[in-house]
Amino acid sequence: MTLTLYTYEWLPEFPRGFVRDIRVRWAAEELGLPYQIATVPVYPKTDAHRDMQPFGQVPMIVDDDLTLFESGAIVLHLAENTDLLPxxxxxxxxxxxxxxxxxxxxxxxxxxxxxxxxxxxxxxxxxxxxxxxxxxxxxxxxxxxxxxxxxxxxxxxxxxxxxxxxxxxxxxxxxxxxxxxxxxxxxxxxxxxxxARPAFQRAMADHMAHWTAADAARATPTNPKEKQDELSR
Ligand SMILES: N[C@@H](CCC(=O)N[C@@H](CS)C(=O)NCC(=O)O)C(=O)O
Incomplete structure (x- = not known):
């Protein structure tokens, strides 16, 4: 099973820690389910994003051939037949x-x-x-x-x-x-x-690390010409 969790590429400081991808990360950690992260920009909303989440929000998941949005539906899906949902x-x-x-x-x-x-x-x-x-x-x-x-x-x-x-x-x-x-x-x-549950702690650490990495990616020029200019300065 390949589980991909979608969140935002980058967000300002104030919502960090509370973006609802944390719910999916937390459930995955409780269940020991590996997952990978994919991102969408918060603005402008893309058609591809709205195809997955009609309201242009996050989180969404792709679980093999199933695409799901709504954090509650996602957690219920992951929890099915596990101790989180006996x-x-x-x-x-x-x-x-x-x-x-x-x-x-x-x-x-x-x-x-x-x-x-x-x-x-x-x-x-x-x-x-x-x-x-x-x-x-x-x-x-x-x-x-x-x-x-x-x-x-x-x-x-x-x-x-x-x-x-x-x-x-x-x-x-x-x-x-x-x-x-x-x-x-x-x-x-x-x-x-x-x-205090270890699964929440791991989920939150990864959630916050995502935003730190997003800040670093924004600070790093991706355009080779910009990089060249930066190096020669
Ligand atoms: N009911 C939805 C709410 C999703 C939601 O509010 N997502 C927020 C982030 S936590 C969002 O994408 N906000 C930005 C926007 O609405 O443009 C769920 O639980 O998944």
Whole structure:
């Protein structure tokens, strides 16, 4: 099996550590699955990119003759018939994985975007009014409080560590990075427990090494004439 994971060729500093290829890397590391990286430019979006991912986003994978997008679908595919998705727990794990992406991630993203817009309005749009921010915070807090009650009583969301934890912990990482989990000790401990896993650590090291290499590649002139000019300077 040849697994290729697509991410961006290069990105500025601020999203590094949070680009969703980390979810696929993490699952692959948990499973001991080798993979290679391929890249697409973030801008301009190419037709070849949109053929693989209609919204022009990442991640995507090519697994032999299967091309897939959506981080949740990719993690489910890789986890099939493994300890990340045991057959007798499949329904519950899928339930929590979809809850992470459909009920938790949207409320965290909506609130987080207001924070990012405050810091980088040129990229994330005009800042929201305090009333809107408060409303979005309440929506998010409702979901976080519900998860806090559940995770106060268990280490992992669906029993043993599973595919659902990859999606849920990665989603909660975004809230943690914006200091939104300070009132949620069980969620903070859950994110710490998940990100302390050696598989996550390896995935994150490779994810960050990719951006470091991308910076170096941009700093290196590829045009032989430019290289020649550089050498003769
Ligand atoms: N629901 C998608 C979301 C993918 C997504 O938001 N990707 C971001 C990077 S983490 C992206 O490509 N953003 C750039 C863009 O939308 O142009 C998934 O989970 O795969």
């Amino acid at each position: 057959a007798d727990q499949r329904a519950q794990i899928a339930q929590w994985l979809i809850a992470a992406l459909n009920s938790v991630e949207p409320v965290i993203s909506a609130w987080t975007l207001t924070r990012l817009a405050g810091r980088m309005p040129q990229i994330f749009g005009p800042p929201s009014s305090p009333e809107v921010v408060e409303h979005l915070r309440k929506n998010m807090d409702g979901r976080l409080a519900a998860l806090e009650r559940i995770l106060a009583g268990r280490n992992w969301i669906a029993g043993e560590f599973s595919a659902a934890d990859i999606l849920l912990a990665d989603t909660l990482r975004v809230a943690a990075a914006e200091d939104a989990l300070t009132d949620y000790p069980a969620l903070t401990a859950y994110v710490d427990r998940a990100t």
